[in-house]
Amino acid sequence: EIVLTQSPATLSLSPGERATLSCRASQSVSNYLAWYQQRPGQPPRLLIYDASNRATGIPARFSGSGSRTDFTLTISSLEPEDFAVYYCQQRSNWPITFGQGTRLEIK
């Protein structure tokens, strides 16, 4: 099973600041990595797929990068609605796995 490790567990920032979230895979997942945002009481929402492709309707302030084992989600300038939990997910190998999440909170 591929283990995805997200860091940091919690990130405290202010609106307008830049956020950088990391996801590290225990073995190569090529570029088969996605990022999801989950707000309280809501289902997850797809942000980025295949490492760097923004999903339909996702603002340009969200970007993804990386390949093989190291991936980054960047939010260029935080909006109030961006404070949520973020998960990475790999679909390279069965079973599909998610990272444990990074909570982005208002400082």
Next chain:
Amino acid sequence: EVELLESGGGFVQPGGSLRLSCAASGFTFSSHTLSWVRQAPGRGLEWVSFISASGGDTYYADSVKGRFTNSRDNFKDTLYLQMNSLRAEDTAVYYCAQGGSTSSIYNSWGQGILVTVSS
């Protein structure tokens, strides 16, 4: 607009069974893979099971293999999860999620349904 509506959740004793349903609309159901993903209270996301567009291929997490069965009815546009021999650790919100034609990129999710396993 894609809609996925889960039903069938509730309270069940350990060892019991439940069948979840996920009614879909707004897309060509038979052209998309579907998965179940769960989230225990206060915890992260856990993938449970995948089913291909035709229903011919299924995959399961080790934690549910042999106890859960994922199936679909492409005439009724409905996904099912038969859950047997339920355990306390199966307590979670269960989401159905729409994938691509072959992929597990989850473009759309249902609102989720709570399953509570307790004596």
